[in-house]
């Protein structure tokens with residue numbers, strides 16, 4: 271397929287997403303099924319236009335002075351792939367599968383409008399509903415932070431030290447421009463894709479099957495490191511899900527001690543068994559439902575709460591979720607998070623730690639939850655964020671946002687997805 275056909279396909283997919291309010295991955299999958307002739311390169315190129323248009327929906331619409339699917343797809347080609355109206359028109363000329371060439375009105379908009387002149391919320395590609403949240407979280411940096419959350423993400427891997435070393439994995443992935451991550455001690459980064467390219471399918475490599483690495487954003491690796499799991503500990507991973515953090519903790523504990531991987535929903539936990547097998551992790555047992563945890567009350571050195579959240583910190587990877595999120599969903603998540611904190615804290619032993627994590631950048635899900643929890647539970651106190659960071663990452667504090675009750679990671683500061691972490695210690699012990 272040429273650019274014109276890819277652009278037409280991306281516009282169809284964007285229409286499908288917006289008319290049916292459905293996830294981008296589902297719409298792309300359906301398009302692929304209905305167009306089996308399209309090769310992997312075409313699918314990747316179409317996916318890039320769709321995801322770029324969703325990440326940069328407001329800025330692309332501003333540039334084109336119109337918010338239709340066609341306009342945001344063309345705007346995304348200009349913003350992310352450095353094209354202009356004349357280049358696009360030259361590429362679609364004579365292509366029967368292409369959408370109509372850019373009109374004079376569209377060419378004029380592209381020629382005269384510059385993103386630096388756009389209103390802040392457009393430059394930030396932020397939904398109006400959540401402007402207050404991000405402004406209160408990021409203060410003067412909110413436009414830069416949200417713009418970074420609208421950029422293409424890298425592909426990050428965590429080396430499983432139970433099976434390989436970082437040097438070994440780096441050597442294996444030499445051809446993929448893989449480099450060691452700046453902060454996470456076992457992380458490897460493959461840079462964001464350029465143009466119509468795609469990331470390598472690292473999960474098809476034998477090294478993945480042999481358990482050498484997992485796909486995990488560097489931010490997720492950093493918060494797992496800051497949780498402070500150590501060999502021999504008794505750990506409850508209260509919201510273990512598919513086990514991304516569980517696997518990181520297991521390696522940090524060198525396969526010793528015990529991790530109870532719990533989730534309220536059995537189907538959420540089910541992928542963990544295969545992942546544990548591949549990683550060679552032997553210090554983890556799965557636990558479904560609160561009743562199974564009764565014997566652990568007051569016994570855990572560490573309770574990890576990787577809470578269900580809006581995922582606003584992962585908008586680079588799931589930009590469609592950014593536009594689907596509403597205030598009701600945020601309210602449901604915050605209620606759940608507080609209830610989970612109330613329950614999970616019962617398993618911490620005197621002198622033990624509870625670690626609260628979200629992949630959200632909204633203070634409502636982060637700092638305010640911790641303030642409310644600490645006010646209700648005076649036997650818990652937040653650990654000092656600066657010492658926590660420095661113990662693990664030395665003097666690199668300029669890169670990270672340190673609040674009284676927690677640490678915030680973000681694409682603009684730490685080059686990671688957005689994450690929040692708070693470590694709280696229970697009195698006694």
Ligand SMILES: C[S@@+](CC[C@H](N)C(=O)[O-])C[C@H]1O[C@@H](n2cnc3c(N)ncnc32)[C@H](O)[C@@H]1O
Nearest residue numbers: 509510511512513514515533534538576577578
């Ligand atoms: C952010 S995800 C966990 C991701 C996982 N820790 C990882 O690193 O891959 C949150 C998980 O919390 C679970 N959850 C939701 N409500 C819960 C509750 N009341 N108790 C325990 N787990 C819950 C969800 O099923 C979901 O799997």
